[in-house]
Amino acid sequence: QVRLVESGGGLVQSGDSLRLSCAASGRTFSTYAMGWFRQAPGKEREFVAAISWSSSGSTYYADSVKGRFAISRDNAKNTVYLQMNSLKPEDTAVYYCAADQYGVGSSNKYHYDYWGQGTQVTVSS
Numbered sequence: 600q601v602r603l604v605e606s607g608g609g610l611v612q613s614g615d616s617l618r619l620s621c622a623a624s625g626r627t628f629s630t631y632a633m634g635w636f637r638q639a640p641g642k643e644r645e646f647v648a649a650i651s652w653s654s655s656g657s658t659y660y661a662d663s664v665k666g667r668f669a670i671s672r673d674n675a676k677n678t679v680y681l682q683m684n685s686l687k688p689e690d691t692a693v694y695y696c697a698a699d700q701y702g703v704g705s706s707n708k709y710h711y712d713y714w715g716q717g718t719q720v721t722v723s724s
Contacts, residue, residue: 601625601698601713608694608718611686615722619681621696621715632702633672633679634711637692637720644695648681649704659704664690686722693717 602624611617621633634649648670651657658670669682679696697711705711 601628601631603696603698603713603715605694605696605715605718608720610721610723613687613722613724615686616682616684617686617720619683619694619696619718619720621679621681623677623679623698625677627700628677629674631698631700632704633670634697634699634704634706634708635670635679635681635694636697636708637690637694638717639692642692644708646706646708647694649702649706650679651704652699652701653703657704659706661706683720686720688722688724691720691722693719 605621607619632652635647636644638644646661649659650670667685672679695717696715698713699711
């Protein structure tokens, strides 16, 4: 069982930056691929970024955030981060982190076994 708790959301202006954090419980964090997803009102939950569990730490991004967002992990702190730069109003959503044991960093939300409660990000124009 893994418990995930996101933090770092807030209200920012277009062009600003935010860093989201997701703290995980348990001693096996390093065996989980971690993903960030987001869900805007009335829309499906969509993939944002993911990082594999392996030592390579391969990363993957949705086209809409590539070059602006960066995912990273600190296994010593059981934490995954999402650095979000050059934020746009269309980035407004609830952001969720998710864990997939021994995963490769899938963009498919159904591959993830554990989810956090989400953190709201609002970008004003």
